[in-house]
Amino acid sequence: MKIIFKIARAELRHLFYSPIAWVVIVLFFVITGMGFVSSLKELARIQEVSMENSAGFEGFFDGLTLKLFMSSIGNALSYFYLFIPLLTMGTISREHNTGTMKLLFSSPLRVRELVLGKYFGLLVFNFILLCSIGLLLLTGALSIKDADYPIYLSSLLGFFLLSNTYLAIGMFISSLTQYQIMAGIITYLVFAILGMADKFGQQYDLVRDLTYFLSLSGRVDFMILGLITSRNVCYYLLIIAMFIGFTMIKLRSLQESKKWTVSFTRYSVLSAIILFAGYFTSRPGAVAYWDVTRHNDNTIDSTTQAVLRELDGSPVTVTLYTNLLDKKVREGLPENRNKYLWGFWENYLRFYPNMKFRFEYYYKLDDNSFFKEMYPGRTVEQMVDLQVRTHGLKRSLFQSRQEIEKKIDLSDEPAKLLMELEYKGRKTILRTFTDNRNIWPTQMNVAGAIRKLVRDSIPxxxxxxxxxxxxxxxxxxxxxxxxxxxxxxxxxxxxxxxxxxxxxxxxxxxxxxxxxxxxxxxxxxxxxxxxxxxxxxxxxxxxxxxxxxxxxxxxxxxxxxxxxxxxxxxxxxxxxxxxxxxxxxxxxxxxxxxxxxxxxxxxxxxxxxxxxxxxxxxxxxxxxxxxxxxxxxxxxxxxxxxxxxxxxxxxxxxxxxxxxxxxxxxxxxxxxxxxxxxxxxxxxxxxxxxxxxxxxxxxxxxxxxxxxxxxxxxxxMNNEYPVYRTVHFKTDKFLTIGRKTGNLLWNVYVYILPAILLLTGLILVIRRSRK
Structure with missing residues (x-):
């Protein structure tokens, strides 16, 4: 362990004496600070003007804890990956260029000690880098009356896990080449690929599940909103472990004179273990949830949970029927299946994991369908062929109206995306709605459908x-x-x-x-x-x-x-x-x-x-x-x-x-x-x-x-129907600062603190170069 700490300290010392590292610190601080303080300053101006013109000003409609940070922190996420390759591109490749790698291999130093030491050094530097976000969150906490503090900690945890994942990936890429610039470019490409992994091959079940697991996009969003799940935490830890393991395998292959098949086997075994662990840590019933928001905003309401408790543990089978000739057809296609399962149903799987999902695809034309205007003079079959080509699907995937109605009676249903729920022989329809911003049913709709399944008497x-x-x-x-x-x-x-x-x-x-x-x-x-x-x-x-x-x-x-x-x-x-x-x-x-x-x-x-x-x-x-x-x-x-x-x-x-x-x-x-x-x-x-x-x-x-x-x-109906959600008033609706303080914070975060950081970096780098 002492050797690991020594290597971590050496790596950290190198970073602090590197001009690139200080450029990263200053640029990251300025960009995140500008995004944060500009939002804070604007909200302070709006509040002050509103209070001057209206004695009954009741504060902002949405809670400020999220309102203040969603835009600025969201922007920070969108460019955060741009800084990491600058830090990691020389982690391993630098040792090859300076010739120290041969010395390290000839010493009693173990590969895992070398890799873990360098990674811990990067991790400490990353923690210091993220202190800038922590400073912004602290400023926000002090600037908002009755702020929802746990959301800040959840956001920081999400950033920390994501950035450490980036570091592990970047360190592995650095071990693949002796050229630092090449390592940086490849790292950018890998980040881009992993960020878009869930867009490839989504029509194939095996590929879809694999790419969904590997995709980096969207997972940290839950933590920014205040929902910590063991599935997402385990995902980041597993990806970190996988790429640290890949780095060890790569360096060991340089030490040993063995066939490439040995390294390939090691990569394959480690990948299989990680994917296996990832599969089981993401299964319904195996996921732990922690909603840190004040009113459990990321959790279905207690009234809906009570309805789910009316089920006795028997399986609920949910069949999604997707009509190809529906404007919202894309939401039900295989490419969006994980979004459907994890974006909509996970809220309910959390409390009732015994749900099975099936998928049926068909085509049916409504009398008032806009496809008649979109494809004038075309037959239904011709419309289907055009839609299949448009979405890149197989024609055999879709059943005709006559075929699908042998499985379900849709004669009285709109020809749209809908679900059929089955429980202990009973069935009911759960519809989607185009009048909602989100087409999926609300908690009130889901609770009503479940009560139809479990209750003998329906009002x-x-x-x-x-x-x-x-x-x-x-x-x-x-x-x-x-x-x-x-x-x-x-x-x-x-x-x-x-x-x-x-x-x-x-x-x-x-x-x-x-x-x-x-x-x-x-x-x-x-x-x-x-x-x-x-x-x-x-x-x-x-x-x-x-x-x-x-x-x-x-x-x-x-x-x-x-x-x-x-x-x-x-x-x-x-x-x-x-x-x-x-x-x-x-x-x-x-x-x-x-x-x-x-x-x-x-x-x-x-x-x-x-x-x-x-x-x-x-x-x-x-x-x-x-x-x-x-x-x-x-x-x-x-x-x-x-x-x-x-x-x-x-x-x-x-x-x-x-x-x-x-x-x-x-x-x-x-x-x-x-x-x-x-x-x-x-x-x-x-x-x-x-x-x-x-x-x-x-x-x-x-x-x-x-x-x-x-x-x-x-x-x-004795208030048993509909099943309403409980309404909560946001209490973090006022800022404790005005326009003058907002302008002062702008000067501090955009000019003064970056200047201090830049000056500190210059002094350290110059002193190091003189030595």
Missing amino acids: RIVFSTGHFERSPWKYGEREYAMHTAYKEAGKALVNTGVKVDSISLMEKVPLPGSDVLVIADPKSALSAIEQERVMDFLNRGGNALLYAEPGKQEILNPLLNRIGVNIEPGVLMNFNINTSPVDVRNELNTAGNAMAREEEMQRHFLKKKRSAAGLFNSAAELSWKEIDGFTITPVSVFEGNQKVWRENGYLGLDSALATFSDAEGDVMKDGYPMALKLSRTVNGKEQRIVVAGDADFMSLKNHSGFTIGVGFYSWL
């Missing part, structure tokens, strides 16, 4: 028909399909584990239990039989949602009056010269926000200034009287003032400005309830009913509930 949202109600199947601006049954919308109920159905009240009514009856703005009166059937459903404890509209009070009042609710005559007015007076944007009150876990509802309790809101058009006021054991609570009350009233007279929106008229029976109050929740106990079970004085706020035109979302439906 149904049942819409009444026969009176021209709002439809869960239509996509018009007044209709409800977008938030109920539209399969291509990620937040639609049908994609969160809920069944959507419709029913004629003249034929039957849904059964109380998991079913929720929805009567959405009927245009004609319900018959006596239909009213009795609805009341029978309610009297037996069924949950219901009733959407009313002003001008049609007489349609639902006969039914609502029997549960203590009345739709008042007239329409709510909100005088505003810029908008229609019947347009009302209203927030839920505290009781309304407590109904579900929609994002804005959660935010209300984290920060009282926020609240879920809906965009109401022509809303009616509701009144109530508690009868038959019901507890009735308003959940959306429009606050009254001199510009708000209930209009009971003639309303001509296209002729003149609406005005309050006492003579016409207009009513002005302090508040106007627009939505109510009702509850009571029936047969030992809580019954829940929601009545809304407007149906437009859930329409496509009004953004399907806006930030209320499907919160009312969730409450009616």
